[in-house]
Amino acid sequence: MTRELEPLARPGLGHANYLAYLDACGMQSAKVAQGFADYGTFQTLVSAQYENGNALGDEELHSIALHELTHLFFHGIAPAGMPDWYAEGLAETFGAQGTFAWDGKTLSVGGSLPKERVATVRAARIPLALLVDVRVLVLMGQDREKSRIFRAECQLLQRFLMQDDCLWHARFEHFETQCRGEVLGAAGARQQPDPMPAGARFKQLFGEDLDKLEAASSPGWISSSGLH
Numbered sequence: 001m002t003r004e005l006e007p008l009a010r011p012g013l014g015h016a017n018y019l020a021y022l023d024a025c026g027m028q029s030a031k032v033a034q035g036f037a038d039y040g041t042f043q044t045l046v047s048a049q050y051e052n053g054n055a056l057g058d059e060e061l062h063s064i065a066l067h068e069l070t071h072l073f074f075h076g077i078a079p080a081g082m083p084d085w086y087a088e089g090l091a092e093t094f095g096a097q098g099t100f101a102w103d104g105k106t107l108s109v110g111g112s113l114p115k116e117r118v119a120t121v122r123a124a125r126i127p128l129a130l131l132v133d134v135r136v137l138v139l140m141g142q143d144r145e146k147s148r149i150f151r152a153e154c155q156l157l158q159r160f161l162m163q164d165d166c167l168w169h170a171r172f173e174h175f176e177t178q179c180r181g182e183v184l185g186a187a188g189a190r191q192q193p194d195p196m197p198a199g200a201r202f203k204q205l206f207g208e209d210l211d212k213l214e215a216a217s218s219p220g221w222i223s224s225s226g227l228h
């Protein structure tokens with residue numbers, strides 16, 4: 001990732017060009033976002049400007065580049081269509097602002113989510129029963145702030161599930177292995193994978209425990225967000 005970040009982040013891309021690219025590849029739904037992982041051409045695209053023409057700051061630009069590169073990396077290893085809460089949680093693990101450091105030469109990733117973002121989740125948590133069905137681009141179009149909370153909650157939930165002593169750790173790894181091994185929801189060339197089959201698999205494996213998982217994961221967030 002270190003080598004790929006530099007050419008992506010420095011020149012950036014004007015917002016009009018970003019929108020034109022999405023039109024050309026039929027991904028208009030991604031116009032609400034600042035970046036896009038194009039599985040068809042295997043490249044990530046980051047708009048270096050907001051819709052209003054203002055330039056993004058370096059850290060935000062790097063954050064979006066890392067976020068989108070994580071999507072691309074996952075897809076390159078196993079092109080399964082994962083539910084958005086999984087895909088966004090993983091992308092935020094490597095791309096959330098405050099969790100990585102880049103000095104122009106070296107990239108370190110995997111730090112804790114900043115306390116302010118953990119606090120936004122604590123204040124307005126999305127219930128798990130709803131969270132698992134969220135389509136992030138739809139949510140971004142409706143409520144940008146809520147989509148930020150969603151991504152933070154996904155990151156915290158995934159880190160909770162990845163803890164060795166988490167009651168659901170083995171089941172979560174089993175879920176990941178199944179989705180990737182069976183390449184659930186994989187699509188043809190130049191198409192986005194379908195997250196529905198993996199979403200259904202998660203509900204099959206975790207459905208009965210969603211309430212318990214919700215209750216258990218919340219107090220664990222502070223400790224899980226301290227993992228490295």
Ligand SMILES: [Zn+2]
Nearest residue numbers: 067071088091
């Ligand atoms: Zn994403």
